[in-house]
Amino acid sequence: MRAMAFARHGELDVLELMDLPRPEIGPGEVLVEVKACALNHLDVWVRRGIGTKIPMPHIGGCETAGVIAETGPGVKGLQVGQRVLISPGQSCGRCSWCNESLDSLCPEFIIAGHQSQGGFAEYAKARACDVLPISQAWSFAEWAAIPLTFVTAWNMLHHRAGLRAGDTVLIMGAGSGVGTAGIQVARQAGARVLAVASSDEKLKKAAELGAEVLINYQTTDIARAVREATGGQGADIVFEHVGAAQWGAAMKCLRRNGRLVTCGATTGPKVEIDLRFFFTQQLVVSGAYMGSRSELLRCLELVERREFRPVVDSVYPLEQLRAAQERMEQRAVCGKIVVEP
Ligand SMILES: [Zn+2]
Known part of the structure; x- marks a missing residue:
């Protein structure tokens, strides 16, 4: 063959x-x-x-x-x-x-x-x-x-980050496979989505999938845009997979008691965390690697019903x-x- x-x-x-x-x-x-x-x-x-x-x-x-x-x-x-x-x-x-x-x-x-x-x-x-x-x-x-992108996004948001209706979710790398899945999983659960990407074209796609706030990181400071869009609070959940290049900005976007969940290190695996900020703001950082069979079957059911595309x-x-x-x-x-x- x-x-x-x-x-x-x-x-x-x-x-x-x-x-x-x-x-x-x-x-x-x-x-x-x-x-x-x-x-x-x-x-x-x-x-x-x-x-x-x-x-x-x-x-x-x-x-x-x-x-x-x-x-x-x-x-x-x-x-x-x-x-x-x-x-x-x-x-x-x-x-x-x-x-x-x-x-x-x-x-x-x-x-x-x-x-x-x-x-x-x-x-x-x-x-x-x-x-x-x-x-x-x-x-x-x-x-x-x-399959891989949706099961990963589902595990990240529902299981690792404890997604609830009404949460504000910041999707980093929103134009990627896992990013476009993340937007849909968050929206389907009733969350408000803020999307970060490198071009207006990718952000247009993110908007079609349900993202409400669009942040082009080439022209806009991510953390400032997130503060402005959330009344100075920050996001409940940051959905990360970009890695080193945007880690600092991603951490700055979390509100107090916020959760950052990551499944990737595309731009590099070594990052820094300021522990003083981390513990005083009572942040949670979680790792996610793929997801379970039951999560995959749930995603496929929603794809079948065209709730996910x-x-x-x-x-x-x-x-x-x-x-x-x-x-x-x-x-x-x-x-x-x-x-x-
Ligand atoms: Zn086993």
Whole structure:
């Protein structure tokens, strides 16, 4: 089968179109003919090498949508030809973390396309329990744009930050995949959304998704704009994933007793916290890593009902994965980039 894979770590040039064997499925497994797979910054980190053991040559791609091509012995309730998503987060389903719906803390937790082979290929395989049926409500490219970003945004806001109706939520990097999901999750819960992005074009999209206050950080001081929009109070929740470049500004935007939740470090992992400010204002800083299966199923239900909608920036043929990743790294993106085999 055709796959865009790499046999050694490195920059874009290690990505090559390869002819690799079609995955062989065993009992309880499903072979999916890939129709679309969405990109994540994680793909780039894995390609460069972040110290985790991965299969080589490696096929990236964490968010795969397609149709079932084959089912292994013992698979029940799934049929060849059915439209499905492969769950990006996969865990044991038996340990105490899994039982508490904290799947991403499971010792066996993996992300498809990171520790296993992903969807930048004609076929991908998964355990039957990680194969989730989808409707025709959206195209394959649109479905592929959903799972990782929405489950992460849901976990960040509902679980880690304790989102409540009426909260003021500041979404950093509002034009990104997780940012556009964050806006929708916050709005759906009845929160007021303030959006920060690098261009008016991205902010226009944020407004369409329900953001009320739009802050272009190239031309506006973020903390001042947030104070002005909140009667000097600051935001109840700051939704962060940008990392070092905007951490200081993000912390300054919190109101007393505010909660900052982060799932990323795109611009760098090392940040500073002024402890005096942190404890006197009684702030909370939480980390979030993906989310649970139950949170994913809840998000998919809301996508199905069109309360959440995918935001697709662009679609590339699989062979142009290099160009697609290059576009993502330039951060000129609004929503998700998807490739199709
Ligand atoms: Zn587990």
